[in-house]
Amino acid sequence: MPGSIQSLERAAAVLRLLAGGERRLGLSDVASSLGLAKGTTHGILRTLQQEGFVEQEPVSGKYQLGAELLRLGNSYLDVHELRARALVWTDDLARSSGEAAYLGVLHQHGVLIVHHVFRPDDGRQVLEVGAMQPLHSTALGKVLSAFDPVAHNEVAEGELAALTARTVTGSAEFESVLELTRSRGWGSDLEETWDGVASVAAPVYDRRRMPVGAVGVTGAVERLCDADGIRSRLVAAVRDCARAVSRDLGAGRF
Known part of the structure; x- marks a missing residue:
């Protein structure tokens, strides 16, 4: 039986x-903790960094886990499982809110819609499962x-295109939006994406408390908003x- 690769x-x-x-x-911390030479440790860290598994903080020079590990970790969660866990809850969300409900995941620098529940009225609607939305x-x-x-990382590397007059396109302003x-x-x-349309969404987590998707509702501004913004009952x-789906995925109560 072949031996392990050192x-x-x-x-x-x-x-x-x-x-x-x-x-x-830091490099010295990693090397001493593992009993490795600094040169060997630096080579390993540099390779892991090139592959996105490790990131180096520019100011301190210290290392931390990279975003690519999150991408690989999330791959275990099949999108179909996520959708299956969300079916009942998104149906309830559409019914209670009176608006269309969506479940989305990260895919190719955008949001892939993996589940869409129609607004519960007789208005004409188009199924948007498989559609891509901007990040x-x-x-x-x-x-x-x-x-x-x-x-x-993906949205930071891309262009913040102006889709309407309200779209945030400045990097600093966008980071402020994310912080909020x-x-x-x-x-x-x-x-910010379509004139006359508003939406609100919240994150969905798995059993490791990793974000694996987002769920939300979308509809006309006059229905979703009041003088203070998105109506509190819809939020x-x-x-x-989102909490209910997360609990079904093993995230527990939070």
Whole structure:
């Protein structure tokens, strides 16, 4: 039976070390903790950094786990499982809110709609499962960008195109929007993607408390908003739905 590959064992040891204890570690810390020479450790870290598994903080020079690990970790969660767990809750969300409900995941620099529940009325609607939405302007996209490091990296590297007169296109302003989204636990889109349309969304987590998607509702501004912005009852309904789906995925109560 073939033996193990030492370089892979050492790389795995580095990743495990960075995953526990201190959030960031310097080269000397990693080398001494694993009993490796600094040159060997630096080579491993440099390779892991090139592959996106490790990131280096520019100011301190310390290392931490990279966003690519989150992408790989999330791959275990089949999108169909996510959708299956969300079916009942998104149906309830559409019924209680009176608006169309959406479930989205990060895919190719955008938001892939994996489930769509029609608004519960007789109006003409088009099924949008499989459609792509932008990360920087939609409520689903802002939530993913705020809570998922991989999504944040992708939107930071792309162009913040002006889709309407209200779209945020400045990097500093967009980061402020994401900070607000993180602080309140939900994101909104007030005519930033389509004129006359608003939306609100919240993150969905798996059993490791990793963000794996976002759920929200979309509809006409006059229905979703009041003088203070998105109606509070809709924010509460969306957040309750996101929590319920997360609990079904093993995230527990939060």
